Amino acid sequence: MxxxxxxxxxxxxxxxxxxxxxxxxxxxxxxxxxxxxxxxxxxxxxxxxxxxxxxxxxxxxxxxxxxxxxxxxxxxxxxxxxxxxxxxxxxxxxxxxxxxxxxxxxxxxxxxxxxxxxxxxxxxxxxxxxxxxxxxxxxxxxxxxxxxxxxxxxxxxxxxxxxxxxxxxxxxxxxxxxxxxxxxxxxxxxxxxxxxxxxxxxxxxxxxxxxxxRSLSLPLEWQDAVIRAAITLKLSLFEDTGAIVAAMTTSIPEAPDSGRNWDYRYCWLRDAFFVVRALNSISEVATMEEYLRWLNNVIVRSRGGHIQPLYGVGQEEQLPEAILGHLAGYRGMGPVRVGNQAAEHFQHDVYGNIVLGAAQAFHDHRLLRRSGRAEFASLEAVGEQAFRVYDTPDAGMWELRTRARIHTSSALMGWAACDRLAKVAATLGLKDRADHWRERAETIRERILREAWSEERQAFAESFGGRDLDASALLMAEVNFIDPRDPRFVATVDALEKSLSDGPFMRRYEAADDFGKPETAFNICTFWRIDALARIGRKSQAREIFELMLRSRNPLGLLSEDTHAQTGEMWGNFPQTYSMVGLINAAVRLSASWDTVI
Missing domain, CATH: 2.70.98.10 (Beta-galactosidase; Chain A, domain 5)
Incomplete structure (x- = not known):
C-alpha cells in the first residue's frame, strides 16, 4: 500500500x-x-x-x-x-x-x-x-x-x-x-x-x-532562536568520540538540479571549531571538552605532518566517494553521494582551525582538564606545518576540486595558528616560544597585507596576486587579524556587498567553479556579512539583515546550508551547523545588553 x-x-x-x-x-x-x-x-x-x-x-x-x-x-x-x-x-x-x-x-x-x-x-x-x-x-x-x-x-x-x-x-x-x-x-x-x-x-x-x-549565558534579544540553535549544535556532537558533524544529511542539492550534492555527515575541523566557538560564547564549554578529545587524537597521529580537512566520526581517514544510482535523490535531483572526496584535499586553513579550536583549553579555568606544556608541544608541531604551507597552493576552504591557488583564507588561518600559539606560550611562561610565534605571525601578516590586497578591486582578494573576491575575507576581523575600522577592511566589505550580495544574502565567491557560478547564497557568508557590518559600525543594517535571516529559518527555527535569494527556499544539507553558528554569533554581537532591562 x-x-x-x-x-x-x-x-x-x-x-x-x-x-x-x-x-x-x-x-x-x-x-x-x-x-x-x-x-x-x-x-x-x-x-x-x-x-x-x-x-x-x-x-x-x-x-x-x-x-x-x-x-x-x-x-x-x-x-x-x-x-x-x-x-x-x-x-x-x-x-x-x-x-x-x-x-x-x-x-x-x-x-x-x-x-x-x-x-x-x-x-x-x-x-x-x-x-x-x-x-x-x-x-x-x-x-x-x-x-x-x-x-x-x-x-x-x-x-x-x-x-x-x-x-x-x-x-x-x-x-x-x-x-x-x-x-x-x-x-x-x-x-x-x-x-x-x-x-x-x-x-x-x-x-x-x-x-x-538553563545553564546557557544568553543574549537579551532573540533568546528562543539562540536556544534552538544551541540545542541543534549540541545534537551534532557524536559524544562517543567527540567528533562534530557538519550536517545530518547527504546530497541535498545546494541549488535546484545543480549537481552540487555532497555528503556532510563527517567532522570538518573548520566547521567544528566554529561550533565550539559559538557554544563557548554562550558559556557551553562541555562540547569543546568533548571535541578536544577527538581533536587531540588527530593532532597526535599527524606527527607534525599533513592533516586532512575532515575525518569520519571515528577518525576514519578514508572516506571514498561513491554515487548510489538506485536512489533518485531529494525531489529526484540526484546524484546521491556517500563519502566525500574532500578528505583527500589539501586545505591549509585546517591548521589554523586546529590551533584556534584548542587554544581556549590553555586559558579557561573552568575546564575539568586544562591543557599544559605537553599539549602545547603537540600543537606547536601543527603550527610548524601551518607556517610551512601557508603560502603554497591548496584547494581553499571551499574545497575547489580543479583549481589550486594560494588562498587568502588559508594564509589567514596560518597567521591565526601562529598568533594563538604566541598567546598560549605567553600564558605558559615560555617567553622564547612566544617571541618565536609572534615573529612568524608577523611574517605571514605582512605577506597577506601586501599580496592579498587588490588595488584594482580596492579589496582583499581571494588569493595572493588575484582579483576575484571571496566572502571568506570577512573572517579577517573575526579572527582579529585586522582592525575592522581599518580602511582596507571597510573597503573590502563594500566591495563584497557590491559583488556577492543578492539583496541581504551573500554568495561565497564570484568566480565560476567546477559547476559554474554559485546560484544560491551561502548562509554562513550572510552571517559573516552581518558580523562585519556590526564591527564597522553599521549595526542597524546588520540588525535588518539578521531579522531577515531569522525569517528565513524553517518553522522550527532551523537552517540548512543555502538560501535561494529569489524564492527564499532552503537548499543544501540540513541542519547545517555553520548556519546555526552564524545565528548564535549574530545574536550575541547585535543584542542589547541585559543592563538595559535589569
Missing part, C-alpha cells in the same frame, strides 16, 4: 541525543535516520527516495486536513499535531532519550514516539518501513506479543509497542482511543513496561534539556 507522502522539503525537525539523530517532517513522518551513527546506513531514507519503496515511519491520519509542529520549549522533544477535516486529531511526541543515570549520560540508540488523542475518534494507520543497505535490503520481519523485529544485514531493529501489532504489520487504519507508545531501538528486551518506560524517559529527557538550556 502506498504511503501518503508530500513533496520533500526542509521543514523538518531534528531529534537526537548525541549518539544518533532523526529528521521528522511536517506530518510527523521520520524521513531520515542513520544508524548506528550519524554517517551510518539510513534505515529511514524517504528524504532521498521519492519512490514507493522509500523507507519511512509515518502515522497517517484518515481524511487528513492539516498539521502543525513545534518543539517543547527549551528541549529536543518535538510535538506534531495532525487534524482531519472534522477537527479530530492526534499529537505525536518524538524524542531520543538523553539524561543522567548512574553518573553517566544515558543516550541509547533509541527513538521514542508517543501518540495521544487530541479529540474525537480519529483513525490512523502506522506505516513502519525501515530498510537497510541504503534502501536496497528489505528486512525480514518477525513479531512477538508486544514487539516487531526487523532483521537486516549487520543490524536488527526492534519496536516495542502497546499498539495493536496486527494493525501495524498490515498497515490498517484503526481508531486511536488511548495513548500509544512506540520504542524503536536495538534488539533488546525492555526491563520495564512500555508505557512506563516511554513516560519516564520523556520526563527525564525533558528535565535534562531544561537544565542544560
Amino acid at each position: 502506498k504511503a501518503n507522502t508530500s513533496i520533500p522539503n526542509l521543514n523538518l525537525g531534528l531529534v537526537g541525543n548525541c549518539s544518533y539523530s532523526a529528521l521528522i517532517d511536517e506530518r510527523g513522518s521520520v524521513v531520515w535516520c542513520c544508524l548506528p551513527r550519524f554517517d551510518g546506513d539510513p534505515v529511514f531514507n524517504a528524504l532521498l527516495d521519492p519512490s514507493e519503496q522509500a523507507a519511512l515511519w509515518a502515522f497517517e491520519l484518515e481524511d487528513f486536513a492539516r498539521s502543525e509542529h513545534q518543539y517543547e520549549p527549551n528541549t529536543a522533544i518535538l510535538r506534531t499535531r495532525l487534524y482531519d477535516s472534522q477537527g479530530q486529531g492526534i499529537e505525536i511526541s518524538d524524542f531520543a532519550p538523553r539524561f543522567w543515570s548512574r553518573n553517566r549520560t544515558f543516550r541509547p540508540l533509541t527513538l521514542i514516539r508517543r501518540v495521544r488523542v487530541l479529540g474525537g475518534t480519529p483513525r490512523v494507520r502506522v506505516v513502519l518501513r525501515p530498510r537497510f543497505d541504503w534502501g536496497r535490503h528489505k528486512p525480514e520481519v518477525t513479531r512477538g506479543s508486544t514487539h516487531i523485529r526487523f532483521v537486516g544485514p549487520g543490524q536488527t531493529l526492534r519496536v516495542n509497542t502497546d499498539a495493536p501489532i496486527e494493525y501495524i504489520l498490515s498497515e490498517t487504519f484503526f481508531v486511536v482511543d488511548r495513548p500509544l507508545n512506540f520504542i524503536l531501538g536495538p534488539d533488546e528486551t525492555l526491563t520495564g513496561g512500555i508505557e512506563d518506560t516511554a513516560r519516564a524517559f520523556e520526563q527525564d529527557t525533558a528535565a535534562y534539556w531544561r537544565h542544560w538550556t
Whole structure:
C-alpha cells in the first residue's frame, strides 16, 4: 500500500541525543535516520527516495486536513499535531532519550514516539518501513506479543509497542482511543513496561534539556532562536568520540538540479571549531571538552605532518566517494553521494582551525582538564606545518576540486595558528616560544597585507596576486587579524556587498567553479556579512539583515546550508551547523545588553 507522502522539503525537525539523530517532517513522518551513527546506513531514507519503496515511519491520519509542529520549549522533544477535516486529531511526541543515570549520560540508540488523542475518534494507520543497505535490503520481519523485529544485514531493529501489532504489520487504519507508545531501538528486551518506560524517559529527557538550556549565558534579544540553535549544535556532537558533524544529511542539492550534492555527515575541523566557538560564547564549554578529545587524537597521529580537512566520526581517514544510482535523490535531483572526496584535499586553513579550536583549553579555568606544556608541544608541531604551507597552493576552504591557488583564507588561518600559539606560550611562561610565534605571525601578516590586497578591486582578494573576491575575507576581523575600522577592511566589505550580495544574502565567491557560478547564497557568508557590518559600525543594517535571516529559518527555527535569494527556499544539507553558528554569533554581537532591562 502506498504511503501518503508530500513533496520533500526542509521543514523538518531534528531529534537526537548525541549518539544518533532523526529528521521528522511536517506530518510527523521520520524521513531520515542513520544508524548506528550519524554517517551510518539510513534505515529511514524517504528524504532521498521519492519512490514507493522509500523507507519511512509515518502515522497517517484518515481524511487528513492539516498539521502543525513545534518543539517543547527549551528541549529536543518535538510535538506534531495532525487534524482531519472534522477537527479530530492526534499529537505525536518524538524524542531520543538523553539524561543522567548512574553518573553517566544515558543516550541509547533509541527513538521514542508517543501518540495521544487530541479529540474525537480519529483513525490512523502506522506505516513502519525501515530498510537497510541504503534502501536496497528489505528486512525480514518477525513479531512477538508486544514487539516487531526487523532483521537486516549487520543490524536488527526492534519496536516495542502497546499498539495493536496486527494493525501495524498490515498497515490498517484503526481508531486511536488511548495513548500509544512506540520504542524503536536495538534488539533488546525492555526491563520495564512500555508505557512506563516511554513516560519516564520523556520526563527525564525533558528535565535534562531544561537544565542544560538553563545553564546557557544568553543574549537579551532573540533568546528562543539562540536556544534552538544551541540545542541543534549540541545534537551534532557524536559524544562517543567527540567528533562534530557538519550536517545530518547527504546530497541535498545546494541549488535546484545543480549537481552540487555532497555528503556532510563527517567532522570538518573548520566547521567544528566554529561550533565550539559559538557554544563557548554562550558559556557551553562541555562540547569543546568533548571535541578536544577527538581533536587531540588527530593532532597526535599527524606527527607534525599533513592533516586532512575532515575525518569520519571515528577518525576514519578514508572516506571514498561513491554515487548510489538506485536512489533518485531529494525531489529526484540526484546524484546521491556517500563519502566525500574532500578528505583527500589539501586545505591549509585546517591548521589554523586546529590551533584556534584548542587554544581556549590553555586559558579557561573552568575546564575539568586544562591543557599544559605537553599539549602545547603537540600543537606547536601543527603550527610548524601551518607556517610551512601557508603560502603554497591548496584547494581553499571551499574545497575547489580543479583549481589550486594560494588562498587568502588559508594564509589567514596560518597567521591565526601562529598568533594563538604566541598567546598560549605567553600564558605558559615560555617567553622564547612566544617571541618565536609572534615573529612568524608577523611574517605571514605582512605577506597577506601586501599580496592579498587588490588595488584594482580596492579589496582583499581571494588569493595572493588575484582579483576575484571571496566572502571568506570577512573572517579577517573575526579572527582579529585586522582592525575592522581599518580602511582596507571597510573597503573590502563594500566591495563584497557590491559583488556577492543578492539583496541581504551573500554568495561565497564570484568566480565560476567546477559547476559554474554559485546560484544560491551561502548562509554562513550572510552571517559573516552581518558580523562585519556590526564591527564597522553599521549595526542597524546588520540588525535588518539578521531579522531577515531569522525569517528565513524553517518553522522550527532551523537552517540548512543555502538560501535561494529569489524564492527564499532552503537548499543544501540540513541542519547545517555553520548556519546555526552564524545565528548564535549574530545574536550575541547585535543584542542589547541585559543592563538595559535589569
